[in-house]
Amino acid sequence: MSLQKSWVESANSADTDFPLNNLPYGVFSSGGGEARCGVAIGDMILDATAAEAAGLLTMRGGPLLNAGVWNPVMAAGADVWADLRAQLTALLSHGATAQAALAETLVAQADVDMLMPMQVTEYTDFYAGRQHAENMGAILRGSAELPANWLHIPIGYNGRASSVVVSGTPIHRPNGQSKAPDAALPSFGPSKRLDIELEMGAIVGTPSPMGTPITVDQADDMIFGYVLLNDWSARDIQGWEYQPLGPFQGKAFGTSISPWIVTAAALAPFRTPTPQREHALLPYLASTTDGLFDIELSVLMQPAGAATATKLTTTNYSRMYYSAAEQLCHHAVGGCGMRTGDLLGSGTISGPSKSEYGSLMELSWAGREPFTLDTGETRTFIEDGDTLTLRGAAIADTYRIGFGDCAGTILPAAPMPHNAQDKG
Structure with missing residues (x-):
């Protein structure tokens, strides 16, 4: 190379x-x-x-x-x-x-x-990073044990294409319902636990008809390219709403992507295999091509007025358990038609050490372990005015394949209409 x-x-x-x-x-x-x-x-x-x-x-x-x-x-x-x-x-x-x-x-x-480099037709977000899934289990349920289905299928949910924005677009802190552990009833207001999720996004180029399953190899050929993706998350809103049907308002307020679509062809020299599986995947998820890529990733946080940003984490896309092609294949297997411009979020990318965690939920262990920025300030979650930046590049001996920054600044929550405020 x-x-x-x-x-x-x-x-x-x-x-x-x-x-x-x-x-x-x-x-x-x-x-x-x-x-x-x-x-x-x-x-x-x-x-x-x-x-x-x-x-x-x-x-x-x-x-x-x-x-x-x-x-x-x-x-x-x-x-x-x-x-x-x-x-x-x-x-x-x-x-x-x-x-x-x-x-x-x-x-x-x-x-x-x-x-925006393309019109996003549909947006689906997956939960395909094993370390992140184990960490979230330990945080939320006291056990890193994975759900029974996790090692067999790429778990995902359908998000909001209308909320996908290009890097540099500011994001308002979302309003919503949440419930404190010691409260009898939920309350309404701006999210207090605003987070990021360090992800890659795969973009579908050629479509597949409704009712037509595809193989993993066909799915790989359908992917036009990749972007960095930050699936902003309101953890307190999400924690109250997600059972039994999964994320809704806690994820629907904003997803940022990098401005450049890096083609699968440009990334081809950096292909790497998916990890060893404890259980062989079912035959429909078999492939003949290495599905992941060796892409170095990092997250930086810069408070309002700070001269420099603090690097919070460094990890690699090769940490994922499921590839984008496997996710796309599973998405279509029941007959879902995939369309040009469909965007698939990889799920949060975390590694085994704390320096590789891809969300603030993990880095602060749900707020119990504040971290210190280079400015001397501490954080558990994102404060208004903070700018979060994702960076990524596949690095060879003599060149690098980069994506450009995926950045967003958090603005205060938008004011609610008077009648909604009056009704409390």
Whole structure:
């Protein structure tokens, strides 16, 4: 795995997230203008919409890059994905004959606003990190023993696509019901136990028809790419509502994703197998391809007014028990049709040591063990004004494949309507 050289000099830096080996897809606007499809290269963005309009990029069945989202390309299938990546690699490689013409389509990342890279059709979140599941069992039930089904199926719930936002979008602290352990009745108000969940998100490209199961290998081929994903969680609201049907308002107020979709092709050199299983999975979950990726992940917290952020945790996507392809296969096995733009959250990614825990619920052990930031402040959960940032990259000897930051700042809870306040 070696660095591919580009005529865009910043793409040849050892510390860039966006070398020629990466070429992730995003959507941007300049000065409040129209949404445009772009490709990150070093500290620049190739305006793919402009390149297609100028005839520098030719899309099969095109034009496909003028919709302001990547869904048309995602739906076009693997052959189109491979062809586009090959064209981009040739156009941006060192010595490319189209350098002068293509240079006119480059804009600086620092000068644009990043937008949602795709229209999210549906959002499903899984619970597929073993260490996180064991930790939550120990915290909530006093036992790290896993539920009886956990080692056999990827457990998930259907979330809210309308609440998925791009990095940089502020999140209001949610209002909701919660019940203190010593209270006879629930109360209403802003969440006091606001948390993050460090996850990866897999994006479905090619759809599958309703009523048609798919194999894990087919599911793997359907995945267009991956993003960092923070499934913000109100633990007190969730704790009161989740039995017997699972998460609802405690999860529905916001999910942040990184602005760049890193393709499965870019991550291919970093594939790694799923872990040894105590129980063999049922045959429909069998695969022939390593389903996880060696992606280093971290979480940072920066209080309002602080000059620097504190790194809270460092872990790796390879810690997951189930791959995205296994999750997608199980999602469709009962006949659920999967659609272009479906987003699958991996579940919280935690490792065996406290320095690898992927949520504040684990890091503070449900608030019983406060942690100290570099500023000297302590935290158990998120306070208003705190900015949480997820970072991730697959790291080779001479280059890295990054996603860009997945960040969000917590704003105070939105005021309730007067009639709701009056009714208490």
